[in-house]
Amino acid sequence: MSRLLTLVLSFFCGIATLAMSTPARAQxxxxxxxxxxxxxxxxxxxxxxxxxxxxxxxxxxxxxxxxxxxxxxxxxxxxxxxxxxxxxxxxxxxxRTAIVIGEDLATMHESGSESAPMRWTLEPGVVGVLGECIESWCEFSVERMAGWHRGWVAQDRLWGAGEP
CATH class of the missing domain: 2.30.30.40 (SH3 Domains)
Structure with a gap:
């Protein structure tokens, strides 16, 4: 009987230890x-x-x-x-979000290329949701009253893109 009690207590102590260590691992x-x-x-x-x-x-x-x-x-x-x-x-x-940096307007293009058609211009300080970055271009979405403006912006114009 005492052996069974020891086994049951050991089991529950193990579960409690595992439960307490989970938040630390999440960080x-x-x-x-x-x-x-x-x-x-x-x-x-x-x-x-x-x-x-x-x-x-x-x-x-x-x-x-x-x-x-x-x-x-x-x-x-x-x-x-x-x-x-x-x-x-x-x-x-x-x-992942990013903010437009630099002194002048940044251009948002239809695809990740300087030669792609321009969709919009973005002022420094505009914040948007960052998508995939390929080579030196990042997908960038900016919410406006009329909906989302989506396109590609040069990575060097976005703080928050690339490796931290």
Whole structure:
């Protein structure tokens, strides 16, 4: 009887250990990686805790960030301008987005080629959903009131494209 009890207790202790270790494994991802702001409002803090002061308040869902480090549910991120700070992980999404960078308008083409017909021009600061990148061109979708504008943009005009 005591042997059966020991076996049953060992089984349940093993299950409990496995259940407790699952969240830790879920956080084990290769760093750095791209993410985006998933909330309508997100605070960037000076450290990985609510005790640290707020450095910046994001008020725009979908902005791309590069995740550099992970610590107890917090992610150290970098913005396009190089600013770094900590954001709570539940305020981030793994959806790949990008932001148009540069001084002048970027062109969105029908396909991934400079010679492809131009569809639209995009101002620096426009944020969109990033699709597949082939060679030096990326599929890019921008939501507008009349629907989605889709096309291809040169990868060097998008922060959030390519390898982190």
């Amino acid at each position: 084990d991802v290769d760093l750095p990686y791209w993410a985006s702001i998933s909330a309508d409002q997100a605070n960037m803090r000076a450290g990985a805790s609510e005790r640290y002061p707020i450095k910046w308040v994001y008020e725009r869902r979908g902005l791309p960030v590069k995740v550099l480090r992970s610590y107890q549910g917090w992610r150290m991120v970098r913005e396009p301008d190089g600013t770094e700070g900590w954001i709570f992980s539940s305020l981030l999404s793994r959806q």
